[in-house]
Amino acid sequence: MAEHTEAAPGSATIARLRRELARGTTELAVLSVLSVRRRYGYELLKVLRQAGEGVLEVKEGTLYPLLHRLEDSGHILATWEAEGRSRPRKYYVITPDGRTYLAMLRTEWSGLVDGMRQLLDTLGEVQE
Amino acid sequence: MAEHTEAAPGSATIARLRRELARGTTELAVLSVLSVRRRYGYELLKVLRQAGEGVLEVKEGTLYPLLHRLEDSGHILATWEAEGRSRPRKYYVITPDGRTYLAMLRTEWSGLVDGMRQLLDTLGEVQE
DNA sequence: ACCCGATACCTTATGTGACAAGGTATCGGG
DNA sequence: CCCGATACCTTGTCACATAAGGTATCGGGT
Numbered sequence: 001m002a003e004h005t006e007a008a009p010g011s012a013t014i015a016r017l018r019r020e021l022a023r024g025t026t027e028l029a030v031l032s033v034l035s036v037r038r039r040y041g042y043e044l045l046k047v048l049r050q051a052g053e054g055v056l057e058v059k060e061g062t063l064y065p066l067l068h069r070l071e072d073s074g075h076i077l078a079t080w081e082a083e084g085r086s087r088p089r090k091y092y093v094i095t096p097d098g099r100t101y102l103a104m105l106r107t108e109w110s111g112l113v114d115g116m117r118q119l120l121d122t123l124g125e126v127q128e
Numbered sequence: 129m130a131e132h133t134e135a136a137p138g139s140a141t142i143a144r145l146r147r148e149l150a151r152g153t154t155e156l157a158v159l160s161v162l163s164v165r166r167r168y169g170y171e172l173l174k175v176l177r178q179a180g181e182g183v184l185e186v187k188e189g190t191l192y193p194l195l196h197r198l199e200d201s202g203h204i205l206a207t208w209e210a211e212g213r214s215r216p217r218k219y220y221v222i223t224p225d226g227r228t229y230l231a232m233l234r235t236e237w238s239g240l241v242d243g244m245r246q247l248l249d250t251l252g253e254v255q256e
Numbered sequence: 257a258c259c260c261g262a263t264a265c266c267t268t269a270t271g272t273g274a275c276a277a278g279g280t281a282t283c284g285g286g
Numbered sequence: 287c288c289c290g291a292t293a294c295c296t297t298g299t300c301a302c303a304t305a306a307g308g309t310a311t312c313g314g315g316t
Binding site: 150151186 | 301302303304305306310311312
Binding site for chain 2: 263264266267
């Protein structure tokens with residue numbers, strides 16, 4: 001027993017809570033952004049931070065692996081582009097397959113939101 | 129290399145997708161139900177299945193450990209009750225602490241929902 | 257009398273995404 | 287000349303969800 005673990009092991013509190021709730025959401029967010037137009041990774045990081053109003057605090061360690069997964073599954077396509085600069089960027093485009101998948105994700109998400117709303121609302125009234 | 133893995137490794141498809149999206153949601157759902165009145169575990173299973181309209185397909189292996197975690201952190205209290213039957217039930221009540229936590233969870237959840245809505249809506253218009 | 261499905265509780269092994277932390281390299285300013 | 291921003295990446299750890307499997311009781315149906 002060295003330095004008493006500064007916080008209880010299983011309680012990073014609000015940060016963990018937020019993280020768990022937002023789980024799976026990043027994929028939806030990323031594909032949505034890409035459905036408008038192509039973007040490169042670092043750009044996505046900034047776009048998501050702005051758009052989500054701080055709610056979607058995507059980290060680099062989350063985004064890059066996610067992009068690789070989406071690429072592997074054929075939902076997006078990557079192309080390196082230099083555009084005259086020596087610091088090249090990796091642009092991602094959504095594929096038709098990705099659009100189909102995105103539609104599915106949207107459906108799932110609104111289903112969940114509706115389900116939760118109903119559950120929360122219903123409960124307020126039950127009171128039985 | 130025995131029987132070719134019936135489905136690609138990382139693609140349990142819709143089930144996984146749904147699971148990841150709903151992550152963290154169960155805690156909110158359970159505490160919400162308990163905020164109305166006390167329930168025992170198996171009962172929660174059924175209540176959640178009904179209320180959530182199939183969206184919140186809580187499994188036993190998810191619920192019981194969750195209840196233990198909530199108990200350990202003082203958000204709920206458990207009491208065994210026989211009520212004349214030989215098959216006793218373990219009833220859970222929400223604590224004041226749990227109510228505070230629930231409020232926090234609700235806030236986080238609606239923040240996420242709002243953030244996502246905004247992001248999805250905004251994107252539809254940007255089109256830039 | 258007997259078995260089975262529902263009721264009720266539980267645990268262990270596995271998967272998966274999020275993240276912290278750390279790495280590489282370029283470029284523009286001060 | 288160095289530092290912070292731009293850009294990309296990886297590895298180790300955590301926490302939750304689930305599949306699968308266990309124990310035990312009870313009420314019906316045959």
